[in-house]
Amino acid sequence: MAELAPAHAAHAHAAPTGFIRKYIFSLDHKVIGLQYYFLALVAVFVGMALSLLMRWHLVWPQSHMGWLEKLFPAGAAGGVMTPELYLSLMTMHGTIMVFFVLTTAPQSGFGNYILPIQIGAEDMAFPTLNMLSFWVTFVGFVVLIAAFFVTGGAPLSGWTAYPPMSALPEAGPGEGAGQTLWIVSLALFSAASLLGALNFITTTLDLRARGLSLMRMPLTCWTWFVTAILGLLAFAVLLAAGVLLLMDRIAGTSFFVPAGLVVSDRVINHSGGSPLLWQHLFWFFGHPEVYIAILPGMGVVSQVISTFSRKPIFGYRAMVFAILAIGALGFGVWGHHMFISGMSPYSAMAFSVLTMSIGVPSAIKTFNWIGTLWGGKIRFTTPMMFAIGFVSVFVTGGLSGMFLGQPPVDLFFHDTYFVVAHFHMIMGVASIFGIFAATYYWFPKMFGRMMNDPLGKLHFWITFIGVYAVFGPMHYLGLIGHPRRYAEITGVNYLAQSHPLHLFMTIAALITVGAQLIFLFNLFWSMFKGKKAEMNPWEATTLEWTVPSPPPHDNFAGAHPVVYRGPYEYSVPGAPKDYIMQNDPEPAKAAH
Amino acid sequence: MADAKVEAVTAGAWSGGAEPYAVKSKKLGMWLFIISDALTFSALLVAYSYVRVANKWPTPFEAGAVINATVMTFVLLSSSVTMVLAVSAAHRGLRSLAVKWIGATMLGGVLFDILHGREWLHLIEEGVTPFGNPWGVPLFGASFFTLTGLHMLHVTCGVIYLGVVAAGFGRGKFESLDVEVSGLYWHFVDLVWMFIFPLVYLMSNRMI
Amino acid sequence: MPLLLALVIWLVCLALALPFFTRTWWFPVAISEHARQVDTQFMFTLVVTGVIFIVAQLALGYVVFNYGRRRSGAATYSHGNNTMEVLWTSATAILFIGLTIMGGSVWARVHFMGAPPGAIPIEVTGQQFVWNMRYAGPDGKFGALDIRQINDAGGNPLGVDSKDPAGKDDIVVPTMAVPVNRPVELILRTKDVTHSFFVPELRLKQDTVPGMTIRIHFTAETVGKYEIACAELCGLGHYKMRSFLEVMEPADFEKWLQKRSTR
Ligand code: HEA
Ligand code: HEA
């Protein structure tokens, strides 16, 4: 703890010199935020590439791809993808997307960059810890990718890694070294997330500027704060589960493996454990994790919608309450992933009630977003387009959760593509739209230049229509009872009718993923060639817009901002402009 | 009017400004770490209870082992007392006294590790491994070594951490807050043992 | 731009919703009372969420269109409306809780009750990547199992103990047959990893969990041949871990059993 001196302790630390201290082992929260962001960017493109290979295989399982054999000599001998390779691509796709994209970019990336500035701090509370978190996360990513290249290849037990498959190397190719690396990677990731979370919480509680009471914090700060609390509690449990699973694999213990199993004709010498124990531990983490993925997106969307509607957010208090309620309820619903797992059917009822009640705070948020737009004077910037798109896909994805939350309906839909549709709509699209909105919104602040707007709009149109085309039809696959995690659709007769849908989705995925290159181009081109950004290009009100773009080393150049009002004072009657900055001491002309 | 409102808000404890709750960041950070680490241990203890209930659990700890564990408990508890003394000395500015008490605490930790190591070796001699033991239910050894091993790791890290703090505090590099924060950690490690001792040892004793 | 965005939102959502009306891809036929109840509960949910879906997307498109084309004047200055908050919060709560309670009763009917008396017991054992069905035979008793006697090639995939007389007449087959309109009790097990027994037409799905024996029951009401799929990831052959459920007239079922027990 000792050398992890808090940033504010005595004085701002001096700006570092030299490339390594400045960009690699930097203590500056802004650099660390960008490091996280670019890590997520690399990860998301790897994840997308894997998803394309999967989509391709589902439609053309026999197609011959010579280059694939070079990449995966065992999994694609002769250039044709094997079912086990499909499953390991799927596992890695899910793992990369959930952990290294959706836990990394919205929270650790944007949170790190923006949170300290929004609350008027010079840095995070523990800069050294912050740097450590990033580098441990980075190592976690490298370890995960390494799983592709060990004998047997990447694990094929899915991102949920249910034992005994994930505990027994006999259970299939990829369940050897690959699975071990997977666990190590997640343990590293958990440890890093824990450290990151305690840093976020401390920063939010301790380093706010004078006058920035909790109820004056931008909603983004609220969501990063609550997400950090979820992370602190959830990752602690994943870490414990990971330790136990690792013990099962390398020390011969059997926490998750019961007696009397015969795998691949071999009698397994384990006894006494329970596979359900893992499921409980995993989902106790896993469900809060999905809210970790979406909450920061919700914050960004609130911020963006308010800014570009030129209206205060509708029902600020209700929004804060909803964030807290989603966070709290999120810890009581993990059993909805286990309705038919053999868990007691009575507890299923309890989990169902809690699950369904999460619809209520979600409804509050949805209606408040629409309420904010209502009566606004909307500016259609690219971040605003993505924020509006977010609301649409969040409703779509959330409502399918209402089917899954009821045990008798989930009975049919569990482990079918209906679930895949649900989580892609709400996580693979809504949360991702949150990242897009945040990128287009804060890019000027982070890089001092504007992103290209027409290109951004083009990216929006293709992506918005594209994702509905990729993930919409998965609902219908669920209706016909199409199980998920099927490497091919030839094994079961009734799946023949799904072929046209699969073909449609694959084509849509190719186009949608292709459109992400527009985003990539826009990102890097604008970084160097974009129009210079002013301090406050969006005429927004929160503190990050009171400092130059990009902000100087200690954000406020030694000054200490004072906050006089709530975060979203737009179109205040009688005010000279249609927005009043949070640090503007001029009292609003008309009291309300 | 609005000015008055601003004043009212900026004056309160909830209003922001550095450390509005009068909790130092380092201390808060350590508390948060403790919460999360407590959850990790809770998850392990839940898993332990789960497999314990699901199996016919052996009760191998005879009087000798329980007495040894009791002595370990005593040592650890005493080290918490010396840690309290260290913190109090540090707050009073008595640097060398604080360092001495921290040293005593570290000694307690090392003694605990030694006693524990002896216990481990003893069990290993009897044939207890993570995947088997002479009394049936292999998970007995697995959970024993996992739980106590992780705890031992915490004690060992704690001793090193205290060493760093003692050295830094002695040379005036650290403030008394650092000693206090390290004390928090030490008490937590102690507390965890207070769960492991009854759950692992007392409930599996063979004395009655 | 506002009109375009509103239209795109509406059209995309319409396209998504349409197949739910045309039922181009839909549930397979329901062949049991329980299956019909599940369908009813699904339809209730579909109506409730469908209305919410349409209202929410229409409203979103409307505000985007209406307030997006506004050029003059300022936006309304408002921090919200508590009456509205309370109103929609309670409306949502009531709707969702109502659905949950209705769904609960469907769930309770199959999962809180054991099989009715006289149900035919069939033991189902999952294995990478086949299903093994065991019938107790004329004596009505399953023989003991011994994992050391497992021999896939030798025709004893379950390791039925040769020393147990109760096991002598056990029938182990890779597909399942049941008589129509007779309750059947399944005893679900697995040899290796977790699988999931799934018959879409019965709306029946249950994981088979290592170390556990799970009982479920059903009564099929329509004669026919249906597919059994594995719904829980169990390894590389997961996608082809398939079997059949044949629902037969009672006489045919007796013949079917007979033929297998004489072998
Ligand atoms: C970002 C991630 C995210 C989010 C936010 C959610 C949100 C929700 N999820 Fe989802 N879920 C996942 C990611 C996510 N989920 C993932 C990854 C899985 C699969 C894991 C795996 O197995 O691999 C999964 C699986 C999953 C299951 C298990 C399915 C199965 O395996 O059988 C269930 C079951 O209950 C469920 C339910 C819900 C519910 C009820 C919500 C709710 O929070 C949704 C609330 C939102 C709304 C309801 C919409 C908005 C509200 C309105 C428009 C108001 C309505 C108005 C009136 C009523 C007037 N989810
Ligand atoms: C964030 C989560 C996320 C995202 C974005 C995606 C994106 C995609 N997914 Fe994935 N998917 C999962 C999470 C995600 N998926 C999970 C958890 C599983 C389950 C795994 C398991 O079963 O174990 C899964 C499984 C899964 C399956 C099911 C496999 C099976 O059950 O057999 C399929 C099949 O088509 C699929 C397809 C796709 C496609 C085509 C895309 C896309 O490629 C669509 C196009 C992508 C985008 C539009 C996003 C682009 C985003 C950016 C460019 C952001 C850039 C910025 C930064 C990150 C800084 N996915």
Ligand code: CUA
């Ligand atoms: Cu067996 Cu999937």
Ligand SMILES: [Cu+2]
């Ligand atoms: Cu969940």
